[in-house]
Amino acid sequence: MENRQEFTSINEMNKRDIRKKNLLMFITFSLSLVVALGKVISSSDYDKVWLYGSELILFSFLFILFQVVFKKAELFPITSIIVPYGFTIASIFIFETGLDLIPMFLFLMLISGIHLKRSIFIVGYVLGAIGLFLSYSTMSLDDSTRSLYIVTFLVYLLSGVVLGVMIYLNRKQNESLQHLMEQTLAEAATQEERRIQLTTDVTNILDNLSTVNAQVQTGLSSQEEMRIAINEVATGSQTQSEQISDIADHAKSTKNSMNKLFEVSSSLGENATSAKGMVSESEEKMTSLTVDMNSLAAILRDMNASFKELTETIQETNSFTGKIKEITDQTNLLALNASIEAARAGEAGRGFAVVAEEIRKLAEMSSLTTDRINENLLKLNQNNEEALEKMSTSTEYIEKGQESTRAVSTAFGNTVAVFENLSSHVQTLLSLAEQVNGETVSVEASTNELAAIIEQSTASLEEMTATIETLTNDQQSIAHLMGETSRRAESIIT
16 A cells, blocks of 8 residues: 555656656747737738747647646646747748747757756757758858857757767666665565464464463462462361371370280280189188188188279270270261362372272271270179179178078189179280280371471472462563563554
8 A cells, every 4th residue: 555655656756756847948949039029010020920920829829728628737738848849940941031030940959958857858859950950951051150050950969969968867767766665565565464463363362362361370370279279278288187196196005905904904804814723723612611710701702892893994995995995986087088189189089089098997996995995894794793793692691601502603603604704805905905906006007107207298288389389470470471471462563
């Protein structure tokens, strides 16, 4: 579009130049005709008035026709040369003029070179040469006039050469200017294409930067949410680590209690074995029952004290089983919380989920074991109560005296059975206590390992949080740089 406008401007400039030169030719030649009319009028040569007058009228008519009416200013130069030359050459034959036409031919030659057009100048120059030759041929010349014509021909020839060289140089200059203009226009077209391409590329870059900036902003929001989630997970992991530490402490306490229970149960087993032997021995010495009654009473008092201690131990064991149940419930709840936190952590919490599952299994196993211990302790309490009742009956029998040997034998037989049952339950209690002790050790090791894993996971989460914060800062810097780049690109376009 700009190239077309520039071409249009050049053509308009050329047309204006032609119109100005046409106006110059019209004014110059019209003035010369007016001067010629004044001369012929002043010399009373009225025969030439109509020639110069008609020539002036025709010349003015052609100027108005081509310059004003038809807007064909480029046709006026050639007609403005042919018409004056036609009238001038015609005056040679009509009025047989001679030397007075030499200035006219030189003047017309100069006018034909005003436009610096080679074709117009050649036509004017040839017609002027023809006119000079016809003027020279139709006149009777003496030596001085002939010498004047020869000088005139030389001046006309040299003037034509000078004007021709000027026209040639002007033509070359115009061609160079035209070539330079074409190169300039081509370069301008290339620059315009580059500008359009640059504008398109910058627009595409701006669009891409806007898209990337939007994605970066979305990434920043996601990273912020991820950072908050990781902080929450880290806080939960820290809480779980503290809870697991408490569980480990309770497991250690439970282990110590179970060791004490095991020692008491072992002592009870030994006492039961000893009592069983004593009852057997007493049964064999039924004949010396009266003599040994005091010893038996003392033994029964000791056994009563042992049973009281056993009762206290069983009660304490019941409290231990309650603590074990509480620890089991807390462990199971912690395993559930750990599974939830592992599920929230996703891929990073898979190992944590496996450990949580193992803890849950141990908690279930501990719960089952505690239930069995409770059952056995219940039976042991029942048997202990029965033994206490029998011991009370035996004491009554001893205090009353030996009512009957059969009753004493029966009582001792029942006592032996009770002790055998008690010994069996004590052995079961020892086995369960040993099993619970082993499981407590396993729970303690697992909780310690889980605590270490949680601490390691917490440290990893803290490192991830620091990494995400660094990445967030970097992306914020990138977003700032992209915004600055977008503003600079927009300033380039505008």
